Amino acid sequence: MTTLYLASKSPRRRELLDQIGLRHATVHAEVDETPLAGEDAAAYVERLALAKARAGLAGLGGRGLVLGADTSVVVDAEILGKPTDREHALAMLARLSGRDHRVYSAVALASAERIEARVQVSRVWMRPLGAAECEAYWTSGEPADKAGGYAIQGRAAAFIERLDGSYSGVMGLPLFETCELLRAFGREVL
Numbered sequence: 001m002t003t004l005y006l007a008s009k010s011p012r013r014r015e016l017l018d019q020i021g022l023r024h025a026t027v028h029a030e031v032d033e034t035p036l037a038g039e040d041a042a043a044y045v046e047r048l049a050l051a052k053a054r055a056g057l058a059g060l061g062g063r064g065l066v067l068g069a070d071t072s073v074v075v076d077a078e079i080l081g082k083p084t085d086r087e088h089a090l091a092m093l094a095r096l097s098g099r100d101h102r103v104y105s106a107v108a109l110a111s112a113e114r115i116e117a118r119v120q121v122s123r124v125w126m127r128p129l130g131a132a133e134c135e136a137y138w139t140s141g142e143p144a145d146k147a148g149g150y151a152i153q154g155r156a157a158a159f160i161e162r163l164d165g166s167y168s169g170v171m172g173l174p175l176f177e178t179c180e181l182l183r184a185f186g187r188e189v190l
């Protein structure tokens with residue numbers, strides 16, 4: 001059976017594949033994550049997931065089955081990436097406090113013959129957060145490498161009132177869509 005590769009350095013994505021028993025290896029894929037002028041969130045995450053899958057496949061010399069993914073938090077049509085420092089993280093958390101936002105998560109699958117992507121959108125409601133609470137959250141170290149500066153699978157679970165969508169999508173890899181893609185490529189899952 002062709003080896004499944006995950007073109008990602010995100011430990012969360014590895015954990016999610018492990019959760020449903022999808023054995024995989026990883027491959028390095030570096031892509032430029034700068035949004036294009038006028039690009040909306042769905043187009044942005046889809047383009048990056050495709051680029052990561054394509055770069056991973058190229059790194060393997062064009063052989064294998066490669067998954068790429070990208071996740072962005074979107075508030076008032078603005079894409080929030082990962083915080084660059086403490087001030088940036090605190091500003092992001094203040095933006096998300098006491099309201100809803102959307103999380104766009106794309107997954108792409110590439111083989112030598114074809115490449116395809118799916119985009120999953122979730123709506124997340126966060127309770128109001130106090131300044132001291134945001135500061136303590138930053139100090140925990142959790143926000144640093146997460147889109148939007150929070151992790152649903154971590155301490156931020158205590159901030160989230162409600163989710164309409166996909167928990168795995170918010171965490172970084174929508175598993176339902178991932179399995180759909182794998183089946184579309186003729187790969188048995190579960």
Ligand SMILES: Cc1cn([C@H]2C[C@H](O)[C@@H](COP(=O)(O)OP(=O)(O)OP(=O)(O)O)O2)c(=O)[nH]c1=O
Nearest residue numbers: 008009010070071146147150151152170171172
């Ligand atoms: C919103 C949210 C994001 N995240 C993480 C998932 C992703 O790792 C990260 C979004 O950044 P991405 O740029 O999508 O991914 P990455 O740079 O971490 O990994 P790679 O490009 O190598 O695949 O935010 C969580 O872990 N939990 C959450 O609740």
